[in-house]
Amino acid sequence: MAAYLLQRLIQAIFVLLLVSLLIFMGVYAIGDPIELLVSPDSTVEDIERARAALGLDQPIWTQYRIYLIGLLQGDLGDSFVYNQPTIQLILQRLPATVELGLVAFFFALVMGIPLGLIAGYYADKWADHAIMNGSIFAFSLPNFWQGLLFILFFSVWLNWLPAGDRGEVDQFLGVGSSLATADGWRHIFLPAFNLALFNAALIVRLTRSSIQEVMSSEYIRYARAKGLSNRRILLRHAFRNIQIPLVTVLGLELGNLLAYGIITETVFDWPGMGQLLINSIRLNDRPVIVGYLLVVVAMFILINVVVDVLYTLLDPRIKISGSKS
Amino acid sequence: MAEPILAVSGLCTEVVSDEKIARIVRDVSFDLYPGEILGVVGESGCGKSMMGFALLNLLDPPARVASGSVSFAGKDITRLPAEALRTIRGNRIAMIFQDPMVSLNPVLTIGEQMMEAVLAHQKVSRSVAKARTIEALEMVGIPKPAERLKAYPHEFSGGMRQRVVIATAFLNKPDIIIADEPTTALDVTIQAQILAEVQKMAAQNGTAVIWISHDMSLLSGLADRVMVMYAGQIVESGSTASIIEQPNHPYTRALMGAIPVPGREKLEILRGFPPNLLGEFTGCAFAPRCPLARDHCDLERPEARGPELTHARCHYPLQEGAHS
Numbered sequence: 001m002a003a004y005l006l007q008r009l010i011q012a013i014f015v016l017l018l019v020s021l022l023i024f025m026g027v028y029a030i031g032d033p034i035e036l037l038v039s040p041d042s043t044v045e046d047i048e049r050a051r052a053a054l055g056l057d058q059p060i061w062t063q064y065r066i067y068l069i070g071l072l073q074g075d076l077g078d079s080f081v082y083n084q085p086t087i088q089l090i091l092q093r094l095p096a097t098v099e100l101g102l103v104a105f106f107f108a109l110v111m112g113i114p115l116g117l118i119a120g121y122y123a124d125k126w127a128d129h130a131i132m133n134g135s136i137f138a139f140s141l142p143n144f145w146q147g148l149l150f151i152l153f154f155s156v157w158l159n160w161l162p163a164g165d166r167g168e169v170d171q172f173l174g175v176g177s178s179l180a181t182a183d184g185w186r187h188i189f190l191p192a193f194n195l196a197l198f199n200a201a202l203i204v205r206l207t208r209s210s211i212q213e214v215m216s217s218e219y220i221r222y223a224r225a226k227g228l229s230n231r232r233i234l235l236r237h238a239f240r241n242i243q244i245p246l247v248t249v250l251g252l253e254l255g256n257l258l259a260y261g262i263i264t265e266t267v268f269d270w271p272g273m274g275q276l277l278i279n280s281i282r283l284n285d286r287p288v289i290v291g292y293l294l295v296v297v298a299m300f301i302l303i304n305v306v307v308d309v310l311y312t313l314l315d316p317r318i319k320i321s322g323s324k325s
Numbered sequence: 326m327a328e329p330i331l332a333v334s335g336l337c338t339e340v341v342s343d344e345k346i347a348r349i350v351r352d353v354s355f356d357l358y359p360g361e362i363l364g365v366v367g368e369s370g371c372g373k374s375m376m377g378f379a380l381l382n383l384l385d386p387p388a389r390v391a392s393g394s395v396s397f398a399g400k401d402i403t404r405l406p407a408e409a410l411r412t413i414r415g416n417r418i419a420m421i422f423q424d425p426m427v428s429l430n431p432v433l434t435i436g437e438q439m440m441e442a443v444l445a446h447q448k449v450s451r452s453v454a455k456a457r458t459i460e461a462l463e464m465v466g467i468p469k470p471a472e473r474l475k476a477y478p479h480e481f482s483g484g485m486r487q488r489v490v491i492a493t494a495f496l497n498k499p500d501i502i503i504a505d506e507p508t509t510a511l512d513v514t515i516q517a518q519i520l521a522e523v524q525k526m527a528a529q530n531g532t533a534v535i536w537i538s539h540d541m542s543l544l545s546g547l548a549d550r551v552m553v554m555y556a557g558q559i560v561e562s563g564s565t566a567s568i569i570e571q572p573n574h575p576y577t578r579a580l581m582g583a584i585p586v587p588g589r590e591k592l593e594i595l596r597g598f599p600p601n602l603l604g605e606f607t608g609c610a611f612a613p614r615c616p617l618a619r620d621h622c623d624l625e626r627p628e629a630r631g632p633e634l635t636h637a638r639c640h641y642p643l644q645e646g647a648h649s
């Protein structure tokens with residue numbers, strides 16, 4: 001296990017280096033950010049001075065080398081636009097994004113798995129058809145449009161929930177989070193639900209097809225021959241066997257929810273990392289773009305390791321060893 | 326003889342696909358008595374396994390029981406509501422599946438999969454269920470059973486897994502055990518031990534056993550009575566001794582002829598395969614492969630003779646040379 005984790009750590013470092021190089025070069029290729037940063041009436045000397053101050057007058061390899069040296073010391077560089085350390089900008093917005101992603105993930109789970117189990121167990125009955133048709137709406141209607149409809153219904157017409165922004169923030173599990181306050185929950189409900197719907201629909205479909213497949217296997221027939229209750233056959237024998245494919249997809253979905261809630265964050269004016277990324281791309285703020293994506297990649301790697309460890313807990317046939325790649 | 330514990334009458338099963346209907350089990354009738362070991366023998370694909378599943382109403386679509394009845398304790402199993410059926414399955418009638426590699430759930434422990442069979446039917450504590458599980462594992466010769474309860478199926482060999490499945494069938498001391506070729510994967514020594522246990526259960530507890538096999542020589546030492554199946558029909562049944570010594574149906578004789586025994590120079594090989602079960606037979610189902618078939622065999626279906634089919638389903642039974 002320790003060997004496995006060490007191996008994964010080394011792999012992760014390589015992946016992060018490669019990603020940083022690709023994005024650094026990619027952003028450089030987009031163009032010179034200095035035009036967007038200086039005021040339009042600056043003189044040529046002013047522009048050159050600003051360029052030298054940001055280190056943009058150096059050759060690209062020198063720029064990357066300087067960035068890398070900083071990175072190895074845990075420094076993601078200063079934002080061109082805000083003149084603040086990138087890490088500080090990200091950490092300011094990370095809790096809002098993480099709490100939205102986690103709540104959305106939770107909603108997707110509690111909606112998706114039970115509905116998927118019902119649809120799979122009653123395959124081709126009316127309950128299955130109703131759930132599957134509903135799931136088509138959830139994942140084929142555009143996310144932003146669903147969000148706008150929610151605002152129209154629940155905020156404008158019914159006036160039940162706020163249309164946007166994050167609620168009051170209080171200490172929760174040691175970090176400032178809006179989940180600690182009732183107002184925070186009122187604010188997070190709609191965006192989290194909006195973000196969850198698409199993922200819930202995917203979970204429903206995956207759970208349904210996996211359950212259907214497992215229910216036709218010989219050990220389920222044998223479980224029936226033993227006279228077990230339907231409930232036990234479904235929840236213990238069948239569900240236990242579909243947890244592996246489920247966890248694989250759930251890991252990917254969690255990563256997506258944490259990293260790419262941008263559209264929902266925009267629709268609901270949620271002060272998360274998504275807005276920071278959009279602004280940074282618009283202004284070609286290289287340190288923030290690279291820094292943000294490195295954080296996202298690190299989250300994905302972490303989630304994948306957790307998924308791998310979960311496999312060994314869910315399936316006794318799988319053993320983790322340091323030798324396999 | 327006592328009242329039969331199981332009475333099967335006119336049982337037919339079919340598999341429907343693409344508007345074609347394959348009739349796998351055709352009009353099977355027999356009675357099973359307490360303490361009796363009934364062997365069912367035939368080639369692969371002659372409907373033995375499906376008949377076994379049909380007896381517990383365990384067929385999944387597209388397969389289903391088409392007609393007939395299976396009466397157990399005064400109730401017809403093919404028409405029983407789900408909950409009543411559940412209380413019979415694994416409790417009064419237990420089944421041993423054919424392939425031990427796929428019949429156990431790979432992600433649950435052996436102990437859980439056995440104990441749940443007790444707990445599903447009896448209001449006993451977990452420790453009682455555990456004690457019974459250990460006892461049943463001892464009966465089938467699993468060493469140190471108490472330590473093996475936490476093991477998963479993949480940690481057991483195929484033979485060990487099959488012994489687990491067999492032990493599970495013993496757990497609730499059922500009235501009937503339906504065993505579908507259960508010892509095919511086992512060593513002969515373990516097989517002998519299991520056959521002895523089954524015979525003991527039949528003799529001591531009055532458990533009736535339906536033992537499905539393609540192995541006539543195994544049944545000769547185990548079964549009280551043998552039914553020979555061909556193309557979904559019972560073509561002959563009778564006491565084991567009479568079937569072996571005086572087979573009436575040419576198919577039975579062909580099965581016997583394929584067993585290697587000392588002194589037999591050359592095995593008689595039965596050519597061809599069992600027929601396609603999609604259509605109706607115009608004559609005897611076995612006629613195309615029968616060495617003794619006459620013209621008449623292709624034209625008219627032979628009927629079962631006697632209420633319990635003690636005679637062969639054949640126009641020209643071997644022991645009745647005079648009959649024509």
